[in-house]
Amino acid sequence: MIQEGLPSLQAVGMAGVQFDAAKFNWLGAMASTDETLTIWTAAGIATLDDARRKDVVTGATARGSITYTFPALVNELLGTRFKLVTGYSGGNEINLAMERGEVEARNNTWSSWKATRPVWLRDRKISVILQSGPRPADLDAPLFADLAANADDRNLIEFVLSGCALGRPLATTPDVPADRVAALRAAFDRTVKDPEFLAEAKSLNFDVDPLRGLDMQNTVAHILATPADVVRRAKHLLE
Numbered sequence: 001m002i003q004e005g006l007p008s009l010q011a012v013g014m015a016g017v018q019f020d021a022a023k024f025n026w027l028g029a030m031a032s033t034d035e036t037l038t039i040w041t042a043a044g045i046a047t048l049d050d051a052r053r054k055d056v057v058t059g060a061t062a063r064g065s066i067t068y069t070f071p072a073l074v075n076e077l078l079g080t081r082f083k084l085v086t087g088y089s090g091g092n093e094i095n096l097a098m099e100r101g102e103v104e105a106r107n108n109t110w111s112s113w114k115a116t117r118p119v120w121l122r123d124r125k126i127s128v129i130l131q132s133g134p135r136p137a138d139l140d141a142p143l144f145a146d147l148a149a150n151a152d153d154r155n156l157i158e159f160v161l162s163g164c165a166l167g168r169p170l171a172t173t174p175d176v177p178a179d180r181v182a183a184l185r186a187a188f189d190r191t192v193k194d195p196e197f198l199a200e201a202k203s204l205n206f207d208v209d210p211l212r213g214l215d216m217q218n219t220v221a222h223i224l225a226t227p228a229d230v231v232r233r234a235k236h237l238l239e
Helices: 006-011 048-053 066-078 091-100 110-116 118-122 151-160 162-166 178-191 195-203 213-224 228-238
Strands: 025-029 035-040 056-059 082-085 105-109 126-132 170-172
Touching: 006 151, 006 162, 006 213, 006 228, 025 178, 025 213, 035 066, 035 110, 048 126, 056 091, 066 082, 066 105, 066 151, 066 228, 091 105, 091 110, 105 110, 110 118, 110 126, 151 162, 151 228, 162 213, 170 178, 178 213
Parallel strands: 056 082, 056 105
Antiparallel strands: 025 170, 035 105, 035 126
């Protein structure tokens, strides 16, 4: 499994990148992801307008991570006041910080909330005020791209959050023979249709809406072909 943001990091010339994502053999993903901005309900912030009127302490791991990049981009484009606190080791630690009242908000995927904190959703301890990615049937929150002021901003959102289109991707190295890549892709396609696999995924609240390897290959090529002006605008957010 490969980090879904690698193609965009390559596109901005991230220091230390020594790979070409276009040469990876992308095999598939269980589903695309829907990134969300989620608020601890007791914080009393119910809408984006609320987040424009007052500071919202927001947990993140580090600059360049999606937990930082998503709310930072929302601040930049929509005038919100998410105050980012970095240094958390991961999502579980940020969740604990929300419970303790240290932070009031965080980025997370909708699928992760359903799989890891279904009780929070059931008891309305958290609420999603913004989402980015293909709109899921069971989430009704404003789409980030719909709120963009112009086409340039929409292109920036698409690029910065391009990992949504790759989900949790599976890939293998560039030098794998073509017949083996085809076999791996076929095995993935069979797995995500297998009744036992689907039953287990359902029991764990995991979404299965498969992305095919060939389609992902095209998506990566599209990300790497992002116009230079969009890449320049995104660079400070991804580094």
